[in-house]
Amino acid sequence: MSQASPQRLPTVLDVLTTLAEQGTAHRLDGLLTDARERGASPRQLHELEQATALAAALIDRGTESQDREATLVSLVDASRDLAEAMADSVQGTLRTATQRARRLLRADLAYLALHEAVEGPLTVVASEGDATALNIGLRITSSSGLGRAALDKGAPFSTSDYLADRSIEHTDEIDQVVRAEGIRAVVAVPFRGPGGVSGALYGAHRQVRRFTPLEIDSLSTLASLAAATIGTARRVESLGARRDELERDCAQAWGIVGTHRRMEAAYDHLLTLVHDGSPLDAIVEVAATALEGALAVRDLGGEQLAAHGELPPYTEETLTQRGFDALAAGEPVPLDDGAWIAPVTGGGDPLGTVLFLPDTPHTGQRGPRPLRVAVRAIALSLLRERSTALAEGRTRDDLFEALLAPESSALPWWQLEEQATRLGITPETPYVVVIARPEGGSLQRAAVWATSYAHRKRGLKSVREKSLALLLPGDDAAAAARAAHKELSPLLGVPVTLGAAGPQTGLPDVARLFADAQRCLTALTELGGVGSVATPQELGFLGVLLADVLSVPSYVEGILGPVLAHDEQRFTEFARTLEVYFASGSSPRRAARVLHIHPNTVARRLDRITELLGDGWQSPERTLEIQLALRLHRTRGTLLGRASRPSGRQGL
Template sequence: MVNPVGMSTDHVQSADRPTADAATPRGTGALPHGSDGTPCGEGTGCHAGAPFLELLARGAPADAYEQPVLRARAEDRPADCVAALEHAKLLALRVRAELDGRRRREAELSALFETAHDLAGLRDLDSVLPAIVQRARSLLGTDVAYLTLNDAARGDTYMRVTEGSVAARFQQLRLGMGEGLGGLVAQTARPYVTDDYMKDARFQHTGTIDAGVQDEGLVAILGVPLMLGPQVIGVLFAADRRARVFEREQIALLGSFAALAAAAIDSANLLTETRSALADLEHANEIIRDRSGAIERASDVHDRLAELVLRGGGVHDVAAAVSQVLSGTVEFTEATAAPAGPLEASRAEGHAVRHGDDWIAAVTAGGELLGALVLRGHPGLDPVDQRTLERAAMVTSLLLLARRSAAEAEQRVRGELLDDLLDARDRDPRLLRDRATRLHADLDATHVVLAARLDAPAADADQEAAARRRLWSAASHLAATRQGLAAARDGGTVLLLPLQPGTTATDLARRTAHHLGTAVHEAVTVGASAPVGDLAAHPDTAAAAYAEARRCLEALRLLGRTGDGAAVEDFGFLGLLLAGDRDIAGFVDRTIGRVTAYDERRGTDLIRTLEAYFTCGMSPARTKDELHVHVNTVAQRLERVGRLLGDDWQTPARTLEIQLALRLHRLSAPPQH
């Protein structure tokens, strides 16, 4: 048999044993001749080959071949006959040895074929390696078989699989290149064998390797390289726990088996790599499919968002469209309602950030935080879907900016109309009414003029200007939702709001102060005028009402009622005393104006009756004497006053204001000559 691993006498140590071939000269195989030239046994009745052919035929053991020679000698046969039998015996033993060798080689080849067949059926390395070691142990009939694989990264070979091993330390050995028998095989790519490893000085002994070998009790060791082309990938070993001489045929057999094992290992590795590559391809295909689906969803949402923008959709329409595409719930929230930390992180990074099971995308414009889009209950978000959410946030910011621009334009128009009402008293009433109608405002309805101002001091001029802008923006939004008007004026804001039935100017002032304060997160004080009507026909009343509202605002400030709202009617003559610009005529008109107007229209004398009534201590009997009229006349006049001023006109607070107004009215009247 040809040695498949290139062994030589320098590397393979085996015992020199004499064989039948060596004892017998190789010739023609003919029987020896006698002195007369005839073959031994001819004519003597000695048939030398017959008994040995019978022994060969029945496969007798080697010692049985001595029996024919011994019988011939015992029977005292001729010397030439005994010599012929001896020669025939040697030839028969040669034939027997040749037949045994062929049968052994046939068995080995059969075992190799079976091994190749078995290994071909295995598909992974963890199955192939144990099968190799088990078959190697079976082929050579050793106590232990094991296999090491080379580690290119660490530059050594390590124990991978063992069969028949009982020592844990041995099973965990690592052999450096050139160390021990296995390290030498791995380094030189040649087989090595030893009858007694511990006594063999050819190998580089180390404490770790020797300790492992001693724990396992190994004595005789045979190692052959596992080769893939010129590369050594490992070493296959067969070992006994007693001294043993491994024959050349056994070494060659293990070498042939190692070649099959290396091919099987390579096939298993290739199959594993192929499976891994297929798995990677499948994973890549899944990623591609997912990305393709995500891209299709992104394209779909892009088309939907574009359509929404073109048809004038709102923020909530964007959230609904993204919810449908991402199969989740997307909501738009104000900046104050979203979690502060994730919202700030999203604004700083420019990307959507995860918050628990939600995703938050900041809606910003020029560094200003406008709100957030929140995707609820969707912890696993594909990067493309994340980008879709971020794009939706960008579209939302554009919509908010567009809405703000439109609102600001409308606010400016509303402010210009209110400025015209306050400043240009000679405006055409019809034109004013048309302009108000386009803004959904009704100047013919009853309104209240409100003056609003921030009370908290600002750190500098820039902060003060920013605070005023916020107040104006909040007031403009309130006016737009209430079908009113708003404008920035005199360091604050003025509003013209319709007065709903059942609501007083005081109620409206307080609600407005609360609403604006909540919107700007600061205290806002609001003063309100008395209700005014028919502003289109009498635009000058708007200016007078604004003056009243400012006086009321000043009175609130002087009284320390910051962040509150009140109307002129709440202060009476105190408002006149507290206000910086005292409007005497306005106070008189608000208090007794309806009575003076009645006297002017009807030619009555109700004002004089009121003066006499208070002068006489509010006694009708004494009043009739003062006026020289009947007491019933006094009663009728006072009843008329009650209908004009209200049922509570004789309460202490009202009588004080009425008496003051009467005195101011008398003082302001031109002297009579």
């Protein structure tokens, strides 16, 4: 028991016992009261007061940690609910957002207000927990209210007692609703989507209270998740509104009535599968059966996402080249054997390609028209997958940032590991870190790609300055970097430079791998290898060395310039001779055997090199610089893809 016995005064041991039994602050206060009533001395009371104060602080800290964990779990659940509601309707997504906001804050009331223009009025479009019919449709036409302040400033606003707060600009219209609902405490956070702030999300209590920073931050995170999901839900709903047009396309594609009815039923089935969230495999099977042929869906990196039927063994080069042709033309392009490759796009962005081989060859120039209809259904499915990734992306991004800088995380390490496990990132699985830097193009488009790519690969992503960081399951960093490069560079239409490191197990090593990959990226930049891929294993000691070198080309030119110019102009092999000479322990005779020339020829070449570099080139200091410059020159040439120039004639 945590209470002291009647025979003795409460002591520090009783405080520790109460703490071990997970007692409350009220029980700690009872120990102090007990001690005072039993006549404890001032010294005993002072020690007991200090002990109970420390114990109460530990209880508060534990309660705060539990609240943070519960909030994080609630946000993950909210992202799933929003993704599911998105498939139904925009209004259903709005309703889910307010329901989740009310549950997150344990509030009496939650509501969402959106605006049609930046300077336009706010209109309450969804509400949860309201007791009157005055809230839905309320228009906030002036600069009054917390929501308008959140919209104008782009920051959260809260008050413990709305009607009594004179710092808020009040209006009769809003105050009437507040009185009718009995609202006292209110918090409003910006509703920020990809296009900027579009409204405000509110939480309200019918008693006076203050909102904690954790409550305000969690409501802001929920608002960002909901804004991204609602934007996608609107696009999906817009695509669904074109169903009649797509059905007319089906009717025109199949001329006879019997075929039309069959394809109309198949297309209805496709749309039902998409809106029910069926896997892509099921959608492709229905499409291939209806089209009477074999069909496969590939992503932008050439990975096959789903297939049905037997397709010929096309070369990867053929599929990649013709796939880019289809994406550039915006319509199907034919292959030599009667197959077609059609582009899959959504929201103005390329999503992948569809490879289709009909059982009966098609003679048109733009591909079978039914194929276009099936491709639209496949695009809807891929858009849904991307939307799910975006809805969960914020939580996954926060986890990656915490793993990259655990010392600044608000959560202890064991909670980060638990969160990673819930998101499918197990500490026992090998992983690699890839950093990609687009050399131009739209970073926003690259960030959207990274979110979708990390979702498909069951990894994490982070956007830092002008680079994208990916944590991906796998045991080959170079292969992971090349796969990302193959997909991202064509999407952006610009070179992409990538550094990668790994593999590793154990989440504490994420930050170290990130630093290694960043050093590889820096080394590639200094070597002039823009658009290339490198890992620490490929660069060797250069990866560490080049992090501090300012300009590799100028360094090589300053050390070996005359020799390289002589080789270029006169087709000599002085640079090669120097490499072999140093590798042979500076022995002309051994170098001659490696080069398959006479020792006198080596001696004459060294004399000529002395004329080019000066008399002191064989001093220890100059020798080290020359050997380093030779190594840098050879590695840079490899990165740039230059083969050694065959010598036209042997110079001396």
